[in-house]
Amino acid sequence: MYLSFEKQGETxxxxxxxxxxxxxxxxxxxxxxxxxxxxxxxxxxxxxxxVTFMDSSGIGAVVGRYKKLCNKGGNLCIAEANKNVDRIFELAGLYKVINKYNTVDEAVRCI
Structure with missing residues (x-):
């Protein structure tokens, strides 16, 4: 897994x-x-x-970061998930609490 960070304003x-x-x-x-x-x-x-593959451990990592940010009065969202990852989020019911966006730019504007 490769992870990179970019700050866009406060996001x-x-x-x-x-x-x-x-x-x-x-x-x-x-x-x-x-x-x-x-x-x-x-x-x-x-x-x-x-992201080419995600299992329940990945779901746990996302939910944990979401809870951490909510406790700070913040927010987390998902952008540009491929069809397979999107399906996993859908089946897990994450989109009921975590917003998804088609592009990173859209997510940064709306979060």
Whole structure:
């Protein structure tokens, strides 16, 4: 799993690439949490355009970051999830609490 960060105004865009599974979820959790804490971030867009596979550990990583930001009065959203990842989010019921956007730019504008 490759993870890169870009700050757009007050919003952190975290771009994920590769497989978000039990092998990489902990690393993703730690890196995103560190960035949120160090830069006092309250808005995060998770760019899933490069994610090829995700399992329940990935869902846990996303939900954990969402809860962390909600506790700080912030928000998290998903952008550019491919068809397979989008289906996983849909089946897990995450879109009932986490907004999804077609593009990162749209997510940054709306979050």
């Amino acid at each position: 952190l865009v975290a771009s994920l690439s590769g497989e978000l599974d039990h092998n990489s979820a902990e690393e993703v959790r730690v890196k995103i949490d560190n960035k949120i804490d160090i830069d006092n971030i309250k808005k995060v867009v998770l760019n899933f355009s490069g």
